[in-house]
Amino acid sequence: MRVVHVGLGDFGLWWCNVLYERMKERKDIELIAIVDRDKDTHKHVSEYDVPCYTDLADALEAGRPDFVLNSTPPYAHMAVNRVAFSHNIPVLMEKPISEDFEEVLECLEFADNGQKLMIAESYRHFIRTIFVKEQLAKHLHNLSSVNMVFRRHHKEAGKYHFDMEHPTLIDISIHHFDLLRFLTGKEVCKLSAQLNTPEWSWYKGVSNVKIIAEMDDNVQFCYDASMDSHGETSWIGDWTFTAENGVARLIDDKLHFHMEDSYFSPDLPQEDEVSDKHRMLDAFMAYIRGGPVPQTDIRDQVKNAAIAEAAIQAAKKGCAVEVQLR
Numbered sequence: 001m002r003v004v005h006v007g008l009g010d011f012g013l014w015w016c017n018v019l020y021e022r023m024k025e026r027k028d029i030e031l032i033a034i035v036d037r038d039k040d041t042h043k044h045v046s047e048y049d050v051p052c053y054t055d056l057a058d059a060l061e062a063g064r065p066d067f068v069l070n071s072t073p074p075y076a077h078m079a080v081n082r083v084a085f086s087h088n089i090p091v092l093m094e095k096p097i098s099e100d101f102e103e104v105l106e107c108l109e110f111a112d113n114g115q116k117l118m119i120a121e122s123y124r125h126f127i128r129t130i131f132v133k134e135q136l137a138k139h140l141h142n143l144s145s146v147n148m149v150f151r152r153h154h155k156e157a158g159k160y161h162f163d164m165e166h167p168t169l170i171d172i173s174i175h176h177f178d179l180l181r182f183l184t185g186k187e188v189c190k191l192s193a194q195l196n197t198p199e200w201s202w203y204k205g206v207s208n209v210k211i212i213a214e215m216d217d218n219v220q221f222c223y224d225a226s227m228d229s230h231g232e233t234s235w236i237g238d239w240t241f242t243a244e245n246g247v248a249r250l251i252d253d254k255l256h257f258h259m260e261d262s263y264f265s266p267d268l269p270q271e272d273e274v275s276d277k278h279r280m281l282d283a284f285m286a287y288i289r290g291g292p293v294p295q296t297d298i299r300d301q302v303k304n305a306a307i308a309e310a311a312i313q314a315a316k317k318g319c320a321v322e323v324q325l326r
Helices: 010-025 039-048 056-062 074-086 101-112 127-139 159-163 167-184 275-288 298-317
Strands: 002-006 030-035 067-070 091-094 117-120 143-151 188-196 208-215 220-226 238-243 246-251 254-259
Touching (some): 002 010, 002 056, 010 030, 010 275, 091 275, 101 298, 117 298, 159 167, 167 220, 188 298
Parallel strands (some): 067 091, 091 117
Antiparallel strands (some): 188 208
16 A cells, blocks of 8 residues: 655654555555655655655645555644545544644544544554453453553653643543543543643643543543653553452553452563554554444544543533533
8 A cells, every 4th residue: 555654753753664664574555755844854764765745735746645644743633634635545643633622523524524534542552452451341340430640750752742732631641531441441421620730840731630530331530640740650551440349450561450359460461662553554554445444543533532622621610521522
């Protein structure tokens, strides 16, 4: 399959390397063009011997791809999508969908009109995440609550993070909301939220997020996240799942079960740092060929954005709000 890659920031370069290596090793894709509006970034991929452009429209005029991989910063996502969809070309896009919820809904409208858009939500494609979901379903019965704590002292974020209004909620928590929905199989219905930034934080926008939410089947979710805190957790965070017959804890990427009459800690499977990206590419390419809708299709992923939007609105109003798409 022919692909045009857009974006040569930190994540973009990572994705571009994955595409290039796959082209050489698996030979099931052809990287026909690379796009970044900053010409200076083109030097980072000069060894690929792939044409570089500053404008996606020019790249598409030079050769039509089977899909576009959009790894630009969030504020640029929709500009790229609109160009691709105007040519009826499918898009695989890095999360988050957008900082603007109206643009999130615009993406949903594109899908409703037949355009194919998949979000590269990597956490759901981790082998260890899939394993944790299987273990929770196997051992816990009648889930009652989920608690999650996330801590990072993150001063080396991409440049755009420091200018975002909600860097933690929109760019990081979106992973956790997707994990919550994936691991439990339940949706968030209603929530209250507190959003704040310590006066000493290096973030201009809101860096701390606290949420109490009601989920399907009366399951309660408590969430406490910070991007400017010591005592770091893993990027997945520390989770506690409380059920009628026991408790499961995912702490420092280790899974522990404290059951009524036993304790056990199954080993999580390990993998390299790019396997999840290949699984996402496999799923999207199969979809383009007429296969099943990917699990991180836009119509699923808007639900994560709706949780984030509800948190923003709940914090502004000072009361609980329903999680709604429209």
